[in-house]
Amino acid sequence: MTNIKRDSFTGFIFGFLLLIAQVNLTFGMLLLLFGTLFYYYRYFTVNFTLIDITIALVIKIFWIVFIWVFFKSSSVFLLAQTLVVDLMLLSMLFMKINEDFLKNFSKPLVLLLLIDFVFNLSIYIFGADFFGRGGALRPGDIIPRVGGVFGHPFYSVNIALIGIFCGFILKNRYIAFIGLTNFLMNGTFRSLLTVILLFIFIYAIKMKMKLKYLIIGSILFAATVFILTIYSAGGDEYGGNTLRVFAWINAIDHILQNPWMGTHTFSTAPLDDMSMDVIEEHGIAESAYLQYALDYGIPAMILHFYIIFRLLHSNYKRYFCSKTNNIYKYLALLFAGVIFADTFYGSLFGSVLTTYFAGILLVAYQDKNETSYDSKKV
Numbered sequence: 001m002t003n004i005k006r007d008s009f010t011g012f013i014f015g016f017l018l019l020i021a022q023v024n025l026t027f028g029m030l031l032l033l034f035g036t037l038f039y040y041y042r043y044f045t046v047n048f049t050l051i052d053i054t055i056a057l058v059i060k061i062f063w064i065v066f067i068w069v070f071f072k073s074s075s076v077f078l079l080a081q082t083l084v085v086d087l088m089l090l091s092m093l094f095m096k097i098n099e100d101f102l103k104n105f106s107k108p109l110v111l112l113l114l115i116d117f118v119f120n121l122s123i124y125i126f127g128a129d130f131f132g133r134g135g136a137l138r139p140g141d142i143i144p145r146v147g148g149v150f151g152h153p154f155y156s157v158n159i160a161l162i163g164i165f166c167g168f169i170l171k172n173r174y175i176a177f178i179g180l181t182n183f184l185m186n187g188t189f190r191s192l193l194t195v196i197l198l199f200i201f202i203y204a205i206k207m208k209m210k211l212k213y214l215i216i217g218s219i220l221f222a223a224t225v226f227i228l229t230i231y232s233a234g235g236d237e238y239g240g241n242t243l244r245v246f247a248w249i250n251a252i253d254h255i256l257q258n259p260w261m262g263t264h265t266f267s268t269a270p271l272d273d274m275s276m277d278v279i280e281e282h283g284i285a286e287s288a289y290l291q292y293a294l295d296y297g298i299p300a301m302i303l304h305f306y307i308i309f310r311l312l313h314s315n316y317k318r319y320f321c322s323k324t325n326n327i328y329k330y331l332a333l334l335f336a337g338v339i340f341a342d343t344f345y346g347s348l349f350g351s352v353l354t355t356y357f358a359g360i361l362l363v364a365y366q367d368k369n370e371t372s373y374d375s376k377k378v
Contacts, residue, residue: 010039011101014360015108021352022112022150029084029352036091045096050363053310057090060303067296071264082295085355089307092359096366102328105360106166109353110175113163116148116156117182124185135187143187153188158351160186161194161338165331165361189240190346193225194338201337205330211316214337215309222344229345244286246276251285251294262297288343288350308343311362312336324367332362 017035021028061083068079097105119129123146128134133151135144148156160182167176183195200221204214226248233242254263266283278284285291293301315336319329335358339349348354 007098007100008104011097011104012107014101015105018105018353018356019108019112021356022155025081025352029088032356033087033091036095039095045094047093047096047363047366050093050310050314053307053314053363054090054093056303056306056310057086057093060300060307061086061090063300063303064296067261067264067300070261084352085350088352088356089359089363092356092363095364097360097364099328099365099367102360102365103170106169109159109162109166109357110170112149113159113166113175113179113182116150116159116163117178119149120146120156120182120185137187143185145187146185148182153186153191154347154351155353156182156186157188157191157194158348158354160191161348162353162357164198165335165357168327168331171327193346194342194348197221197338197341198334201334201341204337205319205333208320211313214312214316215340218337218341219344221341225345243274243276243279247279247284247286248290250280251283251287251290254283255290255293255298258297259293260297260299262293262295262300264295287345288347291347304343308340308349311358312340315362326367328361328365328367332365336362 014032014035017028017032019028021032064082064086065079122129123133123135123144129149129151131151133147135146137144145153146156147153148159150156160179163179163182164176165179167173167179180195183191200217201214204217209217229241230245233245257263263283266281274284283294285294289301289305292304312333315329315333319325319333322329339354339358342348349358
């Protein structure tokens with residue numbers, strides 16, 4: 001088997017394993033982690049330009065494990081669920097994959113997009129999907145909240161986002177269009193925000209906006225989301241935003257009680273329908289950064305912010321400062337920008353699908369002419 005065929009086959013297998021992980025998280029993630037270790041003999045490398053991210057991830061993992069051992073606040077299984085995102089990204093830092101791997105890695109994810117799209121389309125046409133599930137309309141909603149194949153809008157939004165990028169990786173505008181349509185079919189506010197972010201960063205990259213302005217703009221965008229959410233929470237018709245604001249305030253209150261080590265008295269029982277009591281009982285923060293500070297203290301939150309920032313920082317430099325450019329480096333920068341802004345108020349980076357895809361595109365992918373770029377000014 002030639003190197004190109006081997007890379008293509010390996011990429012397809014990894015994409016298929018990621019698809020399996022969406023169906024069965026535990027089984028799929030074990031296969032992905034073992035698959036990564038098995039293929040290290042071919043793809044192992046050390047990316048010295050990102051060595052600080054490696055160090056930050058290792059410190060963060062050890063910090064979380066230390067907190068877990070010190071407080072014994074959850075089971076080993078829940079600890080593994082918490083660490084799996086960091087372990088996935090860490091494994092990507094020691095891989096080097098090429099264009100053939102990346103293209104074929106995307107193909108099983110396109111299949112997932114098409115299945116999800118058909119489920120959502122069925123709700124619009126027939127009022128229910130193939131499992132008899134309908135869309136949800138909250139007071140004030142215009143478009144129904146559809147859950148796709150997994151029955152939850154959060155998963156459908158993630159699949160739509162990955163589908164758009166897979167379409168451009170495969171240079172197929174129809175796939176990208178289906179991904180965007182899948183986004184627009186979903187009536188959640190977060191879906192709309194992600195589409196807006198995509199277009200903002202497309203424009204910013206086209207205008208060659210300086211990195212510091214991208215960061216400031218992202219923070220201002222997140223601040224606007226917070227302000228609008230708080231403002232809209234005053235009306236009874238926005239029950240979801242009222243709960244979201246309560247989650248933020250409740251999280252900040254608990255963080256201030258124990259800023260360094262976090263709070264460890266929350267229930268780990270299965271979640272019921274969302275309510276203020278459920279948010280209080282389970283320690284739900286509705287923000288990735290607040291969640292880390294709430295569960296593991298402000299040090300964990302700072303480390304998480306640094307990692308997300310460096311993913312944006314390094315991909316900005318890779319696109320604008322390297323001697324060779326291509327569509328994949330452009331997509332990596334675009335994806336890093338969306339993740340950076342979203343993480344202030346959302347959790348796109350945190351789901352298995354989005355995080356593993358980010359690791360492949362933002363970290364593991366390198367073209368054959370890749371050279372050091374991280375020391376250059378931007």
